[in-house]
Amino acid sequence: xxxxxxxxxxxxxxxxxxxxxxxxxxxxxxxxxxxxxxxxxxxxxxxxxxxxxxxxxxxxxxxxxxxxxxxxxxxxxxxxxxxxxxxxxxxxxxxxxxxxxxxxxxxxxxxxxxxxxxxxxxxxxxxxxxxxxxxxxxxxxxxxxxxxxxxxxxxxxxxxxxxxxxxxxxxxxxxxxxxxxxxxxxxxxxxxxxxxxxxxxxxxxx
Numbered sequence: 001x002x003x004x005x006x007x008x009x010x011x012x013x014x015x016x017x018x019x020x021x022x023x024x025x026x027x028x029x030x031x032x033x034x035x036x037x038x039x040x041x042x043x044x045x046x047x048x049x050x051x052x053x054x055x056x057x058x059x060x061x062x063x064x065x066x067x068x069x070x071x072x073x074x075x076x077x078x079x080x081x082x083x084x085x086x087x088x089x090x091x092x093x094x095x096x097x098x099x100x101x102x103x104x105x106x107x108x109x110x111x112x113x114x115x116x117x118x119x120x121x122x123x124x125x126x127x128x129x130x131x132x133x134x135x136x137x138x139x140x141x142x143x144x145x146x147x148x149x150x151x152x153x154x155x156x157x158x159x160x161x162x163x164x165x166x167x168x169x170x171x172x173x174x175x176x177x178x179x180x181x182x183x184x185x186x187x188x189x190x191x192x193x194x195x196x197x198x199x200x201x202x203x204x205x206x
Contacts, residue, residue, distance in 0.1 A: 020069050020083055021145035022046060028082050037193045043073060067145055087140045088114060091121070100124075126162040130169040154178045 052061030102113030
């Protein structure tokens with residue numbers, strides 16, 4: 001019998017840069033072992049920023065932010081990866097306690113619980129694991145300040161998950177259940193056996 005699994009996808013791909021809590025970022029770098037001097041340099045880069053906007057043809061500012069990372073700054077994507085490591089740590093802790101279980105693509109493959117900067121989350125299709133995943137997302141959001149848009153996320157189930165189980169898990173997570181037809185970075189999220197048919201549109205466009 002195939003393992004009953006769930007696959008939660010954040011369609012936005014990136015979490016909000018402008019909601020990162022600065023104290024959370026600093027604590028993550030301390031936890032990861034960065035030197036105090038390096039952390040001070042990074043925090044200076046993050047905090048010494050102001051913005052100006054044009055309102056009714058007049059320049060308004062400076063506006064001094066109290067949180068967030070500057071989008072377009074070459075440093076920001078790397079700092080965002082460090083911040084998301086907190087979510088990875090929460091998932092790994094839950095796996096270590098046996099509260100979450102990822103999936104395998106084949107018998108000899110390693111277990112996978114999350115991929116692509118934590119935009120893809122995998123767990124067994126059980127209400128208990130859905131509750132654990134929801135708790136992890138809530139804990140991460142409260143700690144980091146990043147808003148996780150569940151209405152813009154989707155959940156996909158393996159074919160052997162009963163409909164009533166799917167409905168209960170979908171209600172717990174507060175997301176939309178799909179048939180795996182969504183796309184990620186322009187490519188199908190779920191491929192299946194017929195790879196030629198799924199990717200034929202690329203050949204046609206070229």
